[in-house]
Amino acid sequence: MRYAVWLIIIAVSICQQVWAEECFESRTDGYTPVEKKRIGEDYNVRCSETTGAVLWWADPFEDTQPMGDMPENIDADYLHEEAVVKSRKRFLKFYPCTNCHNGVVVPFPKNKKPRPLIMHLDIIPDPLNLKHGKGAIWCLDCHNPRDRNTFISHSGEPIDMDQPQKLCGKCHGQIYRDWRDGIHGKRIGSWQKGGKKRWWVCTECHNPHDVEPPFKQVKPEPPPELPKGMKSAEHERKHH
């Protein structure tokens, strides 16, 4: 009898895992997954049936945290609003990196020179031909050699892995300023002055290890259903 109960519990939990549906927010290579969960009558997200991309969030601030300090003391949006982001660390399969990169299990690298690797070939199949920077940069221009849980700034300071914008910004200053001002990237939330907004950080869209080829064009979603009683939306095309 007791075994039967256990069997049912195990079966139910396996089914829950199989049934758990995953959508993605931006990167399609498994780095922006969202689990679709029931909340009351609805779901936490609505996802495209054609692509699997999240189209709508019940709570746009679910799982977010404050963006954290930004370096420049200049006038920018995040100074006037509650800016939140999603942590990147929990999406990284190898975090915390210092489990291995502690100088003992994996020795600290001697210099920044590109060399063949026996590890991480799942994300960078050909480390001597990195698909970012056209040969001008390599791993340790971004990853901190002595504190592998962080990135590294131009002056050798650690950058938190939840703030990739600071890393990207050190080389892509113009795009970084555009992002900060809301011209590049994406935000959702309240548009009221001082309102709360979720910002997307650079690596939610860009794979840092492969910035080429450019993004594939996404098929447009089918038009939404017309409201009850409306037969056509032609009148929308007329400009008054």
Ligand code: HEC
């Ligand atoms: C399971 C152990 C392990 C974990 C965890 C791990 N790495 Fe590594 N990593 C290695 C090994 C081993 C090498 C060296 C490969 C070689 O020399 O061929 C390496 C090499 C590297 C390199 C090339 C430069 C260097 O130091 O040799 C980078 C960059 C790197 N890892 C980044 C990371 C980051 C970032 C994380 C965490 C998100 C991480 N690694 C987590 C094992 C690991």
Ligand code: HEC
């Ligand atoms: C342009 C900067 C840049 C370069 C160059 C770079 N990385 Fe990274 N790397 C990143 C960023 C940013 C992340 C975090 C990605 C995210 O948030 O999705 C990352 C993540 C990683 C991870 C963690 C992946 C995981 O899922 O745990 C490993 C391992 C890694 N890099 C290894 C390397 C190796 C090895 C090289 C060189 C062959 C390299 N990186 C070159 C910026 C860089």
Ligand code: HEC
């Ligand atoms: C150490 C300097 C450095 C860092 C840090 C860096 N990049 Fe780059 N990136 C480059 C260089 C160099 C190029 C090649 C520029 C070119 O082709 O004109 C490049 C190219 C790119 C491109 C392609 C540009 C194009 O015109 O097609 C993208 C996208 C990109 N980087 C995004 C990022 C993101 C996102 C980050 C942060 C995770 C980042 N970069 C961090 C140096 C860097």
Ligand code: HEC
């Ligand atoms: C919401 C998604 C998103 C975010 C967030 C985002 N980007 Fe982009 N980025 C794009 C798209 C889309 C393009 C256009 C790519 C194309 O045409 O192939 C682009 C283009 C670029 C390019 C090439 C620029 C050019 O003029 O061709 C660079 C460099 C770049 N982004 C860097 C960054 C950096 C740095 C950040 C963070 C500060 C960032 N991006 C944040 C989506 C994003």
